[in-house]
Amino acid sequence: MHRDYSGDQYARIARALSNELGVAQTHDSATRTALQIVEGCDHAGISLVSKRGKITTVGPTDDIAVRADQLQYETGEGPCLQSIREQDTVYSPDLSSEERWPRWAPEVASSLGIRSALSLQLFVGPDAMGCLNLYADEPQAFGLDDRVSAHALAAHIAVAMTAAADQANMDSALVNRTMIGQAEGMLMQALQISGDQAFAAMVRISQHRNVKVSRVAEEIVKKGIHPDLFD
Incomplete structure (x- = not known):
């Protein structure tokens, strides 16, 4: 039926x-x-x-x-x-x-x-x-x-x-923006640089590694500022 x-x-x-x-x-x-x-x-x-x-x-x-x-x-x-x-x-x-x-x-x-x-x-x-x-x-x-x-x-x-x-895309974008902001702050404090300089540094790292900036930011937040980061 x-x-x-x-x-x-x-x-x-x-x-x-x-x-x-x-x-x-x-x-x-x-x-x-x-x-x-x-x-x-x-x-x-x-x-x-x-x-x-x-x-x-x-x-x-x-x-x-x-x-x-x-x-x-x-x-x-x-x-x-x-x-x-x-x-x-x-x-x-x-x-x-x-x-x-x-x-x-x-x-x-x-x-x-x-x-x-x-x-x-x-x-x-x-x-x-x-x-x-x-x-x-x-x-x-x-x-x-x-x-x-x-x-x-x-x-x-x-x-x-x-x-x-x-x-889901909006949630992911929000998480990425938050992660990038945290990484910027960590770089600014560790290297005594501006926010623009910190973001530019992450962009250079992402281009060198061929990964997204959000992945670089996630690594910085989870592992901190380490020498291998800039290799």
Whole structure:
């Protein structure tokens, strides 16, 4: 039986996702929610594509979701990869007779017991994209109403993931600025130089080592001013 979710209910889901503290918690909450609201869904995970093209699974609900995703990455085929490449939703009602992915489909059907798969692309920012992967142990698991529910959920998940990543970047930037300020103060005191000179010194060290200024500042704060710092 299809679970009928109204606009108000989706709004509550969106608020719940946005209230998660951290990127990983948002991923976990998103996939758990998919199990709850998409009828027939037995396993779920999110595939994320990095700027360099590497794909990883986050927030899996179980080991079956992890392995189903991993087999796609290993074989280079499957609903998730097709969804990402074609920027579209991809559905297979019965993997035991699926011909689009001749290596992936028979393997997950026989070894993992997965019979239906639904992958929906997630737009999670200008530098990242992903896919919500829903798997079912029964064939014909995702009817039209279920696919509509999954589409609505995917849209909310994408917004929540983008917000969580933005917050994480802001938190990281704040920590870096604080660390750099502390390192500047330590250099100023130890070397009797100005703040501009202290920052310039860290920039020179970062360029010489080919690392970020924040990494140099972290080393100074944790290890102090030592001779190897300027080698």
